[in-house]
Amino acid sequence: MELFEHSASELLEMLRAGTCSSEEITRSIFRRISELEPSLNAYISLSEESALETARQVDRNRAIQIDESPLAGIPIAIKDNICTKGIKTTCASRMLQNFIPPYHATVMERITNAELPVIGKLNMDEFAMGSSTETSFFAQTRNPHDLNRVPGGSSGGAAAAIASGEAIFALGSDTGGSIRQPAAYCGIVGLKPTYGTVSRYGLIAFASSLDQIGPMARTVSDCALLYQLICGKDPRDATSLSSNFHWNLPSLPSVKNLRIGIPSQFFGDGVEKEVCAAVLRGAEYYQSQGAELTEVSLPSVHHALSAYYIISSAEASSNLSRYDGVKYGYRADNPADLQDLYCRSRSEGFGQEVQRRIILGTFALSSGYYEAYYRRAQALRRKLRQEFDEAFQRCDMLLTPTAPDVAFPLGERRNDPLKMYAGDICTIPASMAGLPALSIPCGYSTEGLPIGMQLIGPTFSERLLLETAYFYEQTSGLKEIRPVFRSCGGKEGTK
Amino acid sequence: MSILSSQYETVIGLEVHAELSTKTKIFCGCKNEFGLPQNTACCPVCTGMPGALPVLNRSVVEYAAKMGLATHCSVASASQMARKNYFYPDLPKAYQISQFDHPICRDGYVEILGEDGEKKKIRLRQIHIEEDAGKLVHDAHPTDTLADYNRCGVPLIEIVSQPDLRSSEEARRFLEQIRLTLLYLGISDCKMQEGSLRCDVNVSVRKKGSDRLGTRCEMKNINSFSAAVHAIDYEANRQIELIEAGEEIHQETRRFDDQKGISTVLRTKEEAEDYRYFPEPDLLTIAISADDLAQWQASLPELPGEKFDRYIHQLGISSADARQITESLSRVEFFDRCVMLSPENAKQAANWILGDIAKYLNETHQEITQTKLTPESLIELIEIIRSGKISGTSGKTVLSEILTSGKSPERIIQEKGLSQISDTALLQSIAQKVVEANPSSVEDYRKGKGSVLGFFVGQCMKETKGQGNPALLKEILSEILSGM
Numbered sequence: 001m002e003l004f005e006h007s008a009s010e011l012l013e014m015l016r017a018g019t020c021s022s023e024e025i026t027r028s029i030f031r032r033i034s035e036l037e038p039s040l041n042a043y044i045s046l047s048e049e050s051a052l053e054t055a056r057q058v059d060r061n062r063a064i065q066i067d068e069s070p071l072a073g074i075p076i077a078i079k080d081n082i083c084t085k086g087i088k089t090t091c092a093s094r095m096l097q098n099f100i101p102p103y104h105a106t107v108m109e110r111i112t113n114a115e116l117p118v119i120g121k122l123n124m125d126e127f128a129m130g131s132s133t134e135t136s137f138f139a140q141t142r143n144p145h146d147l148n149r150v151p152g153g154s155s156g157g158a159a160a161a162i163a164s165g166e167a168i169f170a171l172g173s174d175t176g177g178s179i180r181q182p183a184a185y186c187g188i189v190g191l192k193p194t195y196g197t198v199s200r201y202g203l204i205a206f207a208s209s210l211d212q213i214g215p216m217a218r219t220v221s222d223c224a225l226l227y228q229l230i231c232g233k234d235p236r237d238a239t240s241l242s243s244n245f246h247w248n249l250p251s252l253p254s255v256k257n258l259r260i261g262i263p264s265q266f267f268g269d270g271v272e273k274e275v276c277a278a279v280l281r282g283a284e285y286y287q288s289q290g291a292e293l294t295e296v297s298l299p300s301v302h303h304a305l306s307a308y309y310i311i312s313s314a315e316a317s318s319n320l321s322r323y324d325g326v327k328y329g330y331r332a333d334n335p336a337d338l339q340d341l342y343c344r345s346r347s348e349g350f351g352q353e354v355q356r357r358i359i360l361g362t363f364a365l366s367s368g369y370y371e372a373y374y375r376r377a378q379a380l381r382r383k384l385r386q387e388f389d390e391a392f393q394r395c396d397m398l399l400t401p402t403a404p405d406v407a408f409p410l411g412e413r414r415n416d417p418l419k420m421y422a423g424d425i426c427t428i429p430a431s432m433a434g435l436p437a438l439s440i441p442c443g444y445s446t447e448g449l450p451i452g453m454q455l456i457g458p459t460f461s462e463r464l465l466l467e468t469a470y471f472y473e474q475t476s477g478l479k480e481i482r483p484v485f486r487s488c489g490g491k492e493g494t495k
Numbered sequence: 496m497s498i499l500s501s502q503y504e505t506v507i508g509l510e511v512h513a514e515l516s517t518k519t520k521i522f523c524g525c526k527n528e529f530g531l532p533q534n535t536a537c538c539p540v541c542t543g544m545p546g547a548l549p550v551l552n553r554s555v556v557e558y559a560a561k562m563g564l565a566t567h568c569s570v571a572s573a574s575q576m577a578r579k580n581y582f583y584p585d586l587p588k589a590y591q592i593s594q595f596d597h598p599i600c601r602d603g604y605v606e607i608l609g610e611d612g613e614k615k616k617i618r619l620r621q622i623h624i625e626e627d628a629g630k631l632v633h634d635a636h637p638t639d640t641l642a643d644y645n646r647c648g649v650p651l652i653e654i655v656s657q658p659d660l661r662s663s664e665e666a667r668r669f670l671e672q673i674r675l676t677l678l679y680l681g682i683s684d685c686k687m688q689e690g691s692l693r694c695d696v697n698v699s700v701r702k703k704g705s706d707r708l709g710t711r712c713e714m715k716n717i718n719s720f721s722a723a724v725h726a727i728d729y730e731a732n733r734q735i736e737l738i739e740a741g742e743e744i745h746q747e748t749r750r751f752d753d754q755k756g757i758s759t760v761l762r763t764k765e766e767a768e769d770y771r772y773f774p775e776p777d778l779l780t781i782a783i784s785a786d787d788l789a790q791w792q793a794s795l796p797e798l799p800g801e802k803f804d805r806y807i808h809q810l811g812i813s814s815a816d817a818r819q820i821t822e823s824l825s826r827v828e829f830f831d832r833c834v835m836l837s838p839e840n841a842k843q844a845a846n847w848i849l850g851d852i853a854k855y856l857n858e859t860h861q862e863i864t865q866t867k868l869t870p871e872s873l874i875e876l877i878e879i880i881r882s883g884k885i886s887g888t889s890g891k892t893v894l895s896e897i898l899t900s901g902k903s904p905e906r907i908i909q910e911k912g913l914s915q916i917s918d919t920a921l922l923q924s925i926a927q928k929v930v931e932a933n934p935s936s937v938e939d940y941r942k943g944k945g946s947v948l949g950f951f952v953g954q955c956m957k958e959t960k961g962q963g964n965p966a967l968l969k970e971i972l973s974e975i976l977s978g979m
Contacts, residue, residue, distance in 0.1 A: 083546045096545065103539050105546060204545040208776035238550045238778050315776055318578050321589030322543045326642070342582055365580070365771035374773060 003028035004165040008074045008222040011168065015062065015073050022055035022062075022073030025168075026117050029075050033119070033166045039147055041139035042161035044080045045088050046120035051075060054117040061115075069114035071229055076111060077167035079155050080121035081128055082213065083202040084108050087118075091204050092136035093126045095323045095330045095349035105202020106237065107171060107213055107230045114229055119167060123157030126351045127320065128178055128206045130154050131423050134414055135353040142410070143186060145449055149407040152182030158216050159186035169217035169226050173203055175210045176308050177403075177427025180439040183216055184402035184452020187441045189223045189469065190216040192427075194459045195434035196241035198227075199234030205319040207312035208239075210431050220440065220470040221247070227462060245462055252474060253467040256290035261395030265301040266426055271404040278443030278451040279401045285476050286399070286468075296391040296398065300384040301429050307377035307384075308428045309421060310364045314374050316354075317361030323349060356417065385433045392458045397465060401426050402439035402452030430456045440469045441478065503700045503738075505731040506708060507660035509723075511673050512651050513683045514627060514691035515558045521626045521650035522549030522592065529689045533632070533643040541648035543587030548777050551576070555650040556599065556781055558682040559624045561791050562652055563600030565676050565798055566619055572783050574599040576624070576775040581768055584642055585629040593625035593653075595772040599781065605656075605676070606800050607668040608818075617669050618657040624781075625651050658697065658708065663727040670694065670720050671822070675799040678824045693718045696751075698730040700738070709734070710744040714751045714758055726751040729758060802827060810834065810841040819849050825862045832870035843877045844870075851894055867901025868894075876904040888961045889913040917964045919971070922955070925963070926971045929954045930979075940976050948972060 003011070003025045014020045030048050037043060058073035078084060081091045083101035085108070090096045104112065111118065125135040133141040133156025141156045143149040144164035151160040155172030159182035162170055172179040174192035183190030191214045198213045205211060215226035224247035233242040262283060267276050287293050325331040325345025332344035350358070364373040391398065404425055413420040430437035435456055442453035453472075457465045472478075520527050523540035539547040563570045577595035600622035609615035627649040632641045654673060660666045674692060677683040685692045694717050699709035712734070714726045729751070734744050748767070749758040762768075797805070799821050806817035820830050826848060833844040848863075852873075856863060876897070880890045885908055896907045908914055916922060929951055930937060940947045951972045956963050 081546075083544075089545070091545070099545065101539075101544065101546070103544070103547075200546075201548050202546040205777075236550060237548050239776075314773060318580050318590050318771070318773070321580060321582065322545070322587060324582060324584075324589055326584045327542065327587055328544075338584070362771065365773055367769045367771070370771075370773070 002032070002165070004032045004168070006168075007219045008071065008168050008217065008225060009219065011074055012071070022058040022075075022117065023052060025073070026051050026055040026075045026119075029119055029165075029167065032164075036144075036164055036166055039142065040144060040160055040164060040166065041141045042123055042151075042157040042164070042166050043077070043120045044090055044092060044123050044136075044138050044157070047087055047118055051117035051119050054115055058115050058117075069229075071225060072115040073117070074168055075117040075119050076226075077119045077122050077158065077161055077170040078108070078111075079124055079158050079170065079172045081124060081173055081204040081206075082107060082171060083204065084118065084121065087121065089121065089204065090137070091127045092124045092138055093350065093354070094137045096204075096328075097137065097330065099329055101202070103202065106199035106234045108202060110230050111171075122155070122161060122167075122170060122172075125154035125156070125178075126354050127204070127316070128154040128173060128175055128211075129316070129353050129357055131177070131181055131420055132408075132410075132413065133157060133182075134410070135351055137351060140410065143407045145187065146407065146447070149409055149449070150185065152185030152403070152407060154178040154182075155190070155216065156182045156185075159183055159188055159190070162186070162188050162216055162218055169215060169222045171213055171226070171230070172216045173206075173211060173213050174427075174431065175206050175212075175312060176431045177424045179214045179216055180427050180437060180452065180454060181403045181424065183439040184441070184450065184454075185407040187444075187450030187452075188216060188218050189220050189438065189440050189473075190214065191223050191227055191438040191462065191466070192430065192436065193227060193231060193462055194241070194243065194436045196239050197231045197243040197245075197436075197460070197462070199232075199237040199240045201234055201236040205315075207315040208319060209315060210308075210312055220466055220473050221249075223438070224466045224470075227466075243460060243462070247463075247466070249467070249470070253471055254290070255286050255468060255471050258286065258291040258397075258468065259294055259395040260286055260291050261294050261296035261391055261398045263296050263298045263301070263391065263398055263400060265298055266400035270422065270425065271401055272406070274445050275401045275403070275405060275451050278445075279399070279453045282442040282453045282472065282476075283399050285472065289471070289475070294395050296394060298384070298387045298391060298429065300380060300387050303380050304384055304429045304432055305421065305425050307380040308424070308432055309360070310373050310377040311381065311432075313357040313361030314364045315361065317358045317365065320350070320354065320358055325349070353417070381432050384429060388429075388433045388435060388456075388458075397455050397457040397461065397468065400454045400456065402454040403427070406445045406447070406449035406451060426454060430454075435459060436462045436465055438465050438469055440472060442472070443478065502703060503731070503735050504703045504705075505662060505727065506658045506699045506701060506711075507663075507666050507727055508658035508697040508711075509654075509656045509660065509666060509669060510695040510697075511654040511656075511670065512693045512695075513654065513673075513677050513685065515555060515650040515652060515682055516684050517552055517554040517558065517650055519552060520648035521552050521555050521624070522648050525648065527649055529686075529691070531645055533641075534645060537644040537647060541587075542644050543589075543647075549592060549775075551778055551781065552650065555624055556783065557787075557791060558650070558680075559599050559622060559652045560783060560788065561680050561682060561795060562654070562677065563603060563622050564788075564792050564795060565680055566600075566603040566605050566622070566654070568600035568603030568619060568622060570600050570783060570788055571597065571781075572785075573597070574781045574783075576778045576781070577772045578775050579625075579770045579772055581770060583628070584640070585631050585647075587629065587644060587647060591626060591628065592775055592778070594623035598623035599783075605669060605672050607665060607672050610662060610664055615665070617659045617665075620655045620657050622652055622654050625653060627651050658699070658711075663724040663731075666696070666727055667720050667724050670723060672799065675821065675824075679796055679798055681796075687719050690718055694723055696723055696726055696730070698727055698734070699744070700731050700734045710746050712744070712746065713748045715748060715761070717751060717753075719753070722751065722753040725753060725756060726758065729756060733758070802831075810838070810845075812842060812845050816845050816849055820845060825864045829863050829870055833874055836870055837874045837878070840874060840877045840881075843881075844873060847873060847877070847894070851891055852898070855895065855898055866898045868898050872897050872901075872904060879904055879908070883915060883917060883964055883966070884908070885913050885915045886956070886961060886963070886965055888956065889915065892961075913962060915964045916959050916962045917967055919967065922959075922963055922968055923971050923975075925955055925958050926951070926968060926975055929958065930972070930975050937976065937979060941979075948976070951976070
């Protein structure tokens, strides 16, 4: 088994035992990248030298027995909307094609202080707007399970890299499902934490009240370890919250008497039968292990999608106004005047989907329309939160599909934004309510494509969600048949 | 014009922007200081770098709430920041973080002395918190405009009045009252030449007796009180002329050019921007507890209006003098210290401060705190004069010496030999000489012209080089003259 195939937890054991070095792990990843990247396009930029430098430093420290942080030496990859000091951070946009942040995001300070070699920056939908990584200004990332299909999005680069062994784990971001949906499409684990538990300082804003950084990995434990590293209050983010999260499982957790709610609204029209069936089999597995299944209802879920696109676009229209060609980023050549500088810089610098959302959001906030759109969307958001609260009176967590479908063919929805948006129907409710939610693989379609199961819990229930997912991962038997490295350009055989 | 304008009433509302003198900026740790080298007092937050987030400086909340308390506003236990969206190169985020429908303070008032001499309440609609924008520099480069972001994120409060002002003079007094209140609270340095106090002026006119408001025009970014006065007068006249010519007033924003004394259209109502305000999602609701509020209330200093009343009613100072003293923070502090040291000499201290000391400060362009004079030495000087040791005239000499050297009055009197002559015999002989030398004046006195006595005293003072005790001399002279 190659080093890149191992989980972070396994690699940590090996590092401790001295059976491998951080440099060897890092080199193994870069070899894998040079092999697969031509067909996968998961990364926008790579930082091999500095990653190896960090790895060697960790190895030197280990040799002289300097105390290290728990994840020291395990290479990580970063979605390209998280600011990395001195390393290009593009948001997969022409607008920021050459933007080198002068500062680290708070999560990057944590990563740097903990001495994790940073492999590179991952592809994504432009400014995280999209569900297929097709809106990236750069190359098209492909799904390692089927190169003709999308990896999901917007953290599609992260999901593809992790699933294929181009990364052990990664930091993604999730606004309406951007961690969970690609995790589901690529058959990995992704956690969107409670809003506020991970600092957004240095995460290039899409929709401030929804954006959240979170971990993506091949195993639940790896997700948990990474979350433990990045969570916690940050004085530079006024919306951040302290969270008391520790991942130290003495033994396999039990699901006995765990009350799992099954909200009917997530299993209705628009959700593929195969997906429903696989997810319900997951629920039944929990039941067979002693959990109680309860039907619950969240009526406002039906309107959540519309409300989400109003709120997220409204915030985006404001957040993205700063890209005006004046200070940094793309600037149109030879502007005739200030107005021309603004118009052309933004028209030429932003892709079509980003422009669509800016226009939508600007409209929703306009005088005369604000009450009808933005305010009503906020009211719906509050109502949805209430319904979740009520549901959590009756159960400990909800179990739903992560996405209504499996990875779709490249280009299928590129010209059908509404169909693309509809794919977010299962992930958006937790985002709107600020709740933690994770996706784990729970089966495969007849075509062999991964299906994701979503667990949604009350605020700060990350530990319960991760334990429950861990139980499934360890005991359901699905783990063995996970075809993580299948069909990558035909060169790789199934492991 | 004047006959015409007397049939009209001007209605004015003001929006005053004051930069707060907090140590750091409103949303980051950058220094809040004027005059630093360009683009050196800024960071990813105040220059709107991708991914940077604002964190509200709590001192800004405290300062704004104190201004609210000082102007009788209700201070909200929960208020909210909002984004005001517009594009301009001095605004790096392309939105200003401000407040919209949930400002920190509402419904207050400021008292001014109306033109009829009666106190008048000018209502405040609200006070809200916001950030300042940067500055564009147009003359530093031959072809390009450059941006200096040092001022980005400097905390501001905007104080919005109701349209309660009726003349440019009332507007000036209102602005002065706001300036003094800010200064007394110590929350703004109010340096207009540095732009730390600016205002927008809303003006409309209507026929006297009408209770309907006319169409208003706004003039933005006026940065001196005199410019505000000129802008209001110009605008009121312009509107009256239009109405008299049978034309309509259009609601518009105008730019007032104080150099040329005219205003021109900046944008019409149709061109007005839609700021697309919405709650700032990066910041939490601003919560102010009852404890915070009580603490801030308790820490408020005595405010200009309160001082004014105390000076008049407790110290017996004239309202003109009280107004003059309260107008300057350094003066008021100096005077209050004098009163503390010696309440019975308050009026004397006021006379000195507004007389010789003010004259000296004017001539030397100084603040009282920049001189060597202390309240202690002024009171000492007043006491010495009162005791009769030196005359008031000599007192002036002593004062000017204290102002520059800082020596004690006693020492100056000694060094200059200024002690007053109170030797009755000596003064009698001098008085006798003076009377004999001026027979025609003696004749006048006999004819009942009492004012001649003053002339004789003056002559005696001249003889004694100002050291004669004038009260004693007056007594002696009366005796001599009435005996003649």
